Amino acid sequence: MNLKIKTFFGVLVFIFLLQAHLYASISPKHEFRAVWVATVTNIDWPSRYDTPATQQLKLTQLFDNMQACGMNAIIFQVRPECDALYQSSYEPWSYWLTAQQGTAPSPFYDPLSFAIEEAHKRNMELHAWFNPYRAERSKGYFPLDEQHVARQHPDWILDFGSLRLLNPGLPMVRDFVTNVIVDVVRNYDIDGVHFDDYFYPYSGTTTEDVATFQAYPRGFSDIGDWRRDNVNLFVKQVFDSIKAIKPYVKYGISPFGIWKDGVPEGTWGLDAYNEIYCDGVNWLDNRVVDYLTPQIYWSFAGGQNFGLLCSWWAEHSNGRHIYPGHAAYKILNTWGLRKEMPNQVRYTRNAANVFGSVYFSAKQVVANPLGFRDSLRFDLYKYPALMPTMAWLDSIAPAAPQNLVADFNTDGILLNWEAPETSVPEDSAYAYVLYRADGDQSIDITRPDQIVKILQAQDRAFTDTGVLDGTDYHYLVTSLDRLHNESNLSNTIDITYTALASDPEVQPFEFVLKQNYPNPFNPLTQIAFTLPVPGFTKLVIYNVLGEEVKVLVAEELSRGAHIYRFDASRLVSGMYFYRLESGNYQQVKKMVLLK
Numbered sequence: 169m170n171l172k173i174k175t176f177f178g179v180l181v182f183i184f185l186l187q188a189h190l191y192a193s194i195s196p197k198h199e200f201r202a203v204w205v206a207t208v209t210n211i212d213w214p215s216r217y218d219t220p221a222t223q224q225l226k227l228t229q230l231f232d233n234m235q236a237c238g239m240n241a242i243i244f245q246v247r248p249e250c251d252a253l254y255q256s257s258y259e260p261w262s263y264w265l266t267a268q269q270g271t272a273p274s275p276f277y278d279p280l281s282f283a284i285e286e287a288h289k290r291n292m293e294l295h296a297w298f299n300p301y302r303a304e305r306s307k308g309y310f311p312l313d314e315q316h317v318a319r320q321h322p323d324w325i326l327d328f329g330s331l332r333l334l335n336p337g338l339p340m341v342r343d344f345v346t347n348v349i350v351d352v353v354r355n356y357d358i359d360g361v362h363f364d365d366y367f368y369p370y371s372g373t374t375t376e377d378v379a380t381f382q383a384y385p386r387g388f389s390d391i392g393d394w395r396r397d398n399v400n401l402f403v404k405q406v407f408d409s410i411k412a413i414k415p416y417v418k419y420g421i422s423p424f425g426i427w428k429d430g431v432p433e434g435t436w437g438l439d440a441y442n443e444i445y446c447d448g449v450n451w452l453d454n455r456v457v458d459y460l461t462p463q464i465y466w467s468f469a470g471g472q473n474f475g476l477l478c479s480w481w482a483e484h485s486n487g488r489h490i491y492p493g494h495a496a497y498k499i500l501n502t503w504g505l506r507k508e509m510p511n512q513v514r515y516t517r518n519a520a521n522v523f524g525s526v527y528f529s530a531k532q533v534v535a536n537p538l539g540f541r542d543s544l545r546f547d548l549y550k551y552p553a554l555m556p557t558m559a560w561l562d563s564i565a566p567a568a569p570q571n572l573v574a575d576f577n578t579d580g581i582l583l584n585w586e587a588p589e590t591s592v593p594e595d596s597a598y599a600y601v602l603y604r605a606d607g608d609q610s611i612d613i614t615r616p617d618q619i620v621k622i623l624q625a626q627d628r629a630f631t632d633t634g635v636l637d638g639t640d641y642h643y644l645v646t647s648l649d650r651l652h653n654e655s656n657l658s659n660t661i662d663i664t665y666t667a668l669a670s671d672p673e674v675q676p677f678e679f680v681l682k683q684n685y686p687n688p689f690n691p692l693t694q695i696a697f698t699l700p701v702p703g704f705t706k707l708v709i710y711n712v713l714g715e716e717v718k719v720l721v722a723e724e725l726s727r728g729a730h731i732y733r734f735d736a737s738r739l740v741s742g743m744y745f746y747r748l749e750s751g752n753y754q755q756v757k758k759m760v761l762l763k
Contacts, residue, residue, distance in 0.1 A: 195517075195548060195549065195550065195551050195553060195616055196517060196523075196553060196616070197553060197554060197614060197615070197616045197619075198523065198553060198554050198555065198556045198557065198652070199240075199517075199523060199524045199525075199553040199554075199556065200240070200241060200459070200489070200491045200523055200524025200525070200526070200555060200556055201238055201239045201240050201241065201524055201525060201549060201553060202239060202240070202241035202242065202243050202293075202295070202491070202524070202525070202526040202527070203234055203239055203241075203242065203243065203526065203527045203528075203529060203530040203533055204243045204245070204297065204526065204527070204528045204529045204530065205230070205242055205243065205244045205245060205297075205529065205530045206245050206528075206529050206530075207244075207245040207246075207248055207253055207262065207264050207265070208245060208248035208249065208264060208299075208305065209264065209305075210264055211529055211531065212230070212529050212530040212531045213226060213227055213230060213530075214226065214227070214264070214265060214279070216263065216264055216265060216266060216267040217267055220273045220274070220275055220276075220277050221275075223265075223273075223279070224277065224282060227279075227282065227283060227286065228286055230530060230534070231283075231286050231287060231290055231292070232290070233533075233534050234290075234292070234530065234533070235290040235291075235292065236545060237533065237541050237544040237545040237549060238544050238545060238548070238549020238550070238551075238552070238553070239292060239549070240291065240292050240293065240552075240553055240554075240555065241292055241293040241294075241295060241359075241360075241555075242283070242287050242292055242293070242294050242295070242530075243295045243297050243360075243362050243526065244280070244283050244287075244294055244295065244296060244297055245297040245299075246279075246280050246296045246297060246298065246352070247259070247297075247298040247299055247348065248262060248264060248299055248302070248305075249262075249299065249302045249303060249304055249305050250302070250303045250304075250316060250317045250318065250334070251263065251264075251269060251316070253265050253279045253280060254278055254279060254280035254281070254352065254356065255272075255278050255355075256348070256351065257351050258344070258347060258348045258351060259315065259316070259317065259348060260313035260315040260316055261273075261313075263310045265279065268310075268311075269310060269311065269312060269313040269316065270313030270314070270315060270316075280296065280352070280356055280358075281356065284356060284357050284358060288357075288624070289624075291599065291622045291623075291624065293359035293360060293418075293555065294358055294359055294360075295358065295359055295360030295361065295362040295418065295420065296352055296356070296358045296360070296361055296362065297362040297363075297364065298345075298348070298349060298361065298362070298363055299363075299364060299366050300334075300345050300363055300366070300367065300402065301333045301334045301336055301341075301345070301366065301367060301368075302331075302332075302333055302334075302366055303316075303317060303318045303325055303332045303333055303334055304318060304330075304331070304332040305331060306330050306331070307327075307330045307331070307332055308330075317334065317344065318332060321340075321344075324338055324340065324341050324344075326376045326377060327376070328369045328371055328373070328376065329371065331369055331371065333368075333369065335377060335380055336367065336368065336377075336395065336398040336399060336402065336445075337377050337380035337381060337384055337394070337395070337398045338380060338384070339384065342398075342401060342402045342405055343405075345402070345406075346402070346405050346406050346409050349361055349406055349409070349410070350409050350410075350413065353409075353410055353413050353414055353417055354413055358417060359417065359418060359650075360417060360418035360419065360420060360458075361406070361410055361417060361418070361419050361420075362419075362420050362421070362422070362461075363403075363420075363421045363422070364421075364422050365422055365423050365424045365440070365444065365446065365463055366444075367399050367444050367445060367446050368395060368399075368443075368444045368445045368446075369444070370438075370443060370444060372443070373395065373445075377391075377395070378391070381394055392442070392445065395445040396441070396445045396446070396447050396450070398445070399445055399446060399447070400447060400450055400451070400454075400456075403421065403451055403456055403457070404454070404456045406419070407419050407456040407457065415561060415562075416561055416562065416650050416651055418458045418459065418558070418561075419456075419457055419458050419459075420457055420458060420459040420460065420461055420491070421448070421451065421457055421460060421461070422460075422461035422462065422463055422493050422526070423440045423446045423448040423460070423462055423463065424438070424439065424440035424443075424444060424446065424462070424463055425440075425462045425463045425464040425465060425466070425472070425477055425492075425493070426438065426439040426440065426472065426477065427439060427440055427441055427447075427448060427449055427462075427480075427481075428441045428442070429442070431480070432476050432477070432479075432480040434471075434473065434476055435471055435472055435473060435476055435477060436471045436472075437471060437472050448460055448462065448481075449484050452484055452485060452486045452488055453484075453486055455486065455487065455488060455560075457488060458488060458489065458558055458560075458561065459488060459489040459490070459491055459523075460481065460485070460488065460489070460490055460491075461490075461491045461492065461493045461526050462477065462478075462481045462490070462492060462493060463493035463495075463528070464477045464478055464481075464492045464493060464494070465493065465494070465495035465498065465528075466495070467498075467503050467505070467508050468508070468511070468512075474492075474512055474515070475515055478490075478492050478512075478515060478516060478519055478522065479519055482519045482520055482521040482522050483521075485521040487560070489521075489523045489524070489556055489558070490521055490522045490523065491522070491523060491524040491525060491526050492512075492516055492522065492525055492526070493525075493526045493527075493528060494509060494512055494513075494525055494526065494527050494528070495528060496509065496527040496528060496529065496532035496533050496537070496540065497528060497529065497532045499532070499537040499538055499540055500537035500538055504538075505538075506538040506539065509540050509543075510540070510543045510547070510548060512525075513525055513548050514548075523556035524556065550617075551616035551617050551619060552616060552619045552621075552622055553616060554601070554622070554648065554652045554654070555651065555652040556652075557651060557652055557653055558651055561651055562649065562650075562651045562653060563653060564594065564595075564649075564653060565647075565649065565653040565654055565655045565656070566588060566590075566594075566595050566596060566597050566598070566647040566648065566649045566653070566655050567588030567589065567590045567595045567596075567597075567647060567655060567656075568588060568646065568647055568655040568656040568657060568658055569585045569586060569587065569588060569597065569600060569628075569645045569646065569647055569655070569658045570585065570586040570587075570588065570589065570658065570659075571585060571586045571658075571659070571733070572584070572585040572643065572644065572645050572658045572659050572660075572661050573585070573661065573731070573732075573733050574643060574661045574663045574694075574731055575729070575730065575731050576665070576666065576728070576729045576731075577631060579631050579633050580631050580632050580633040580634070580635045580665070581631065581632045581635050581641065581643075581663060581665055582629065582630075582631050583602065583629065583630050583631075583632065583643055583645075583661070584628060584629045585600070585628050585645050585658060586628065587625070587628065588647055588655070594649070596625070597625050597647035597648065597649070597655075598625055598647075598648055598649050598650045599622055599623060599624055599625055599647075599648040599652075600622070600623045600624075600625070600627070600628070600645050600646065600647060600648065601613075601619060601621075601622050601623075601645065601646045601648060601654065602619070602620040602621045602622075602623065602630055602632075602643065602644075602645050603618045603619060603620065603643065603644050603645070603646070604618060604620045604632065604641055604642065604643050605618055605641070605642045606639060606640070606641060606642075607639065607640055608640075609642070610642070611642055611643075611644055611660065613644075613646065613654075613657070620632055620634075620643075622648075635665040636665065637665060637666065637667035638664065638665070638666070639664070639665055640662065640663070640664050641662070641663055641664075641665060642660055642661070642662050642663075643660065643661045643663070644657050644658050644659070644660045644661070645657075645658045646658065659692050659733075659735075660692075661694065661733070662685055662686060662694065663685075663694065663696075663731065664685075666729060678698075678700055679697070679698065679699060679700060679748075679750065679753040679755070680697060680698045681695075681697045681748045681755045681757060682695070682696045682697060683757060683759075684734070684746065684757070684759045687759050687760060688759075688760040688761065688762035689736070689759065689760070689761060689762070690736075690761060690762055690763050691735055691736045691737040691739075691761070691763070692733060692734070692735055692736070693733070693734050693736070693759065694731055694732070694733050694734070695707065695720065695731070695732050695733075695734060695746055696729065696730065696731045696732075697729075697730055697748055698728065698729050698730070699725060699726070699727045699728065699730070699750055700727055701727050701751070702724065702725065702726050702727050703724065703725070703750050703751045704722075704723070704724050704725075704750070704751075705721060705722075705723070705724070705725045705730075705748070705749065705750040706719065706721065706722045706747075706748070706749045706750075707719075707720040707721045707722075707732060707746065707747070707748050707749075708720065708722075708746065708747050708749075709734060709744055709745070709746050710744065710745045710746070710747065711742070711744055711745075712742060712743055712744070712745075717739065717744065718734065720732045720734060720746075725750070734746075736761045739761055740761075740763070741761050741762055741763045742760075742761060743758055743759070743760055743761075744758070744759050744760075744761060745757070745758050745759070746759065
């Protein structure tokens with residue numbers, strides 16, 4: 169191969185790599201970005217000695233921090249050890265909340281309700297995280313309340329040294345824990361139910377449940393298979409119960425990252441299948457979860473290779489979502505490699521069937537080890553992300569918003585729109601996505617860098633402050649349902665920002681009627697004008713016969729800049745005129761409707 173050919177191919181490779189880098193630098197539009205907020209031993213929140221007001225303040229600060237670095241979901245631990253960080257019908261208030269199990273916060277508040285409200289304010293989902301079987305993580309560490317299940321039903325408890333668990337083999341235990349979860353699903357506006365990896369203990373199970381196996385064998389001769397089936401029955405029972413009440417509530421589990429020792433080839437170590445009797449592949453095969461978050465708490469090096477394990481789980485997803493769990497707590501103390509975690513995130517984005525990431529835990533992300541939080545905020549999660557859609561739960565998008573309009577205010581461009589017109593609740597908007605393109609660009613809703621803001625359903629007005637004087641901007645808005653199915657597009661607004669018009673200290677000193685934009689148009693256009701003084705103002709559209717077609721405004725207006733939209737959907741092509749009257753001022757301009 170001669171030098172010219174080598175150079176040519178070298179240039180091609182460089183261009184390919186450059187394009188790949190640029191493409192990868194734009195984050196996915198749909199991506200699950202979550203942190204675990206652990207309450208057991210007050211890992212992330214709260215301090216059990218804080219007042220309720222201080223607890224609430226610290227939680228809002230934590231959520232602010234997570235929002236700032238691009239997270240869109242919180243996995244919030246509400247049941248650490250058969251207790252509750254919410255008003256439970258079954259279990260006592262958590263020791264980790266008030267330093268005394270069974271004692272409610274005083275002054276009273278409900279942490280789960282508060283967390284849901286604060287998460288939703290920030291457009292973040294709230295998944296309620298339950299530890300299904302753990303009754304006491306350290307026997308005798310604090311006194312158990314009389315209502316605690318270990319005191320109510322000591323015969324349901326298995327002892328593993330100081331660790332005490334509900335017995336997974338008992339049908340009444342499965343029913344009890346399911347009822348605990350159903351109580352939350354019914355009474356709280358959660359977005360998901362989440363289990364961690366604590367089923368049977370990591371310390372090993374020997375003869376502790378032999379009597380239960382003999383009493384409830386269900387045809388099994390192998391106790392290991394029976395234990396896995398205990399967990400599988402429970403997982404399915406919870407799934408069925410959730411979907412019977414609120415089908416949109418997502419259900420996810422985060423098992424240990426290795427399914428079986430030696431699977432996939434090239435990996436080894438303790439595994440979920442044989443040690444804690446969790447069979448995540450079974451849950452995926454039977455589609456009794458909506459997502460799985462395998463805790464792949466290792467680097468790309470060694471016998472527990474992150475990339476191999478991530479790809480293996482993705483290959484077994486069976487149409488469900490995989491959101492790998494990442495060990496944020498290892499970034500500084502174990503790995504010491506600045507690029508390790510960002511590279512894991514990038515790897516997930518290139519893996520089929522992987523739609524996001526979850527980090528353990530929130531305080532580790534806040535601590536910004538080796539600049540990881542900054543890499544999220546300013547690079548990996550620089551742009552907002554919608555939730556990955558789950559078509560098996562709902563695939564029908566809501567109706568589109570209507571009548572998007574723009575005007576100037578003192579801070580920038582004010583946008584308003586109307587909710588979709590629908591008589592079907594399922595077609596109403598749960599949230600909105602506002603898009604913007606600048607200058608000669610067109611809006612491309614597949615690009616997350618054009619998302620200005622994701623807003624709640626009640627927020628149908630937004631001021632875009634990130635605008636420059638004399639720059640053209642184009643806006644549209646879409647509706648989202650709860651599962652982030654996205655509607656068709658609203659009308660598009662085109663506007664040139666004029667700082668002078670929006671500054672109350674520098675008001676316009678003359679009447680100006682601008683040429684409509686766009687012109688020609690079909691069927692929407694905008695007409696802008698400025699008033700140097702307040703007064704009764706009329707803006708009227710006429711056809712070529714001088715007949716009045718539409719009165720856009722006829723009322724008292726303040727001085728300043730004003731914009732009105734004209735919809736000619738029901739008119740025929742041709743020339744039209746618009747006339748502005750205010751005080752002694754009159755002006756007429758022509759425009760062309762071209763269908």
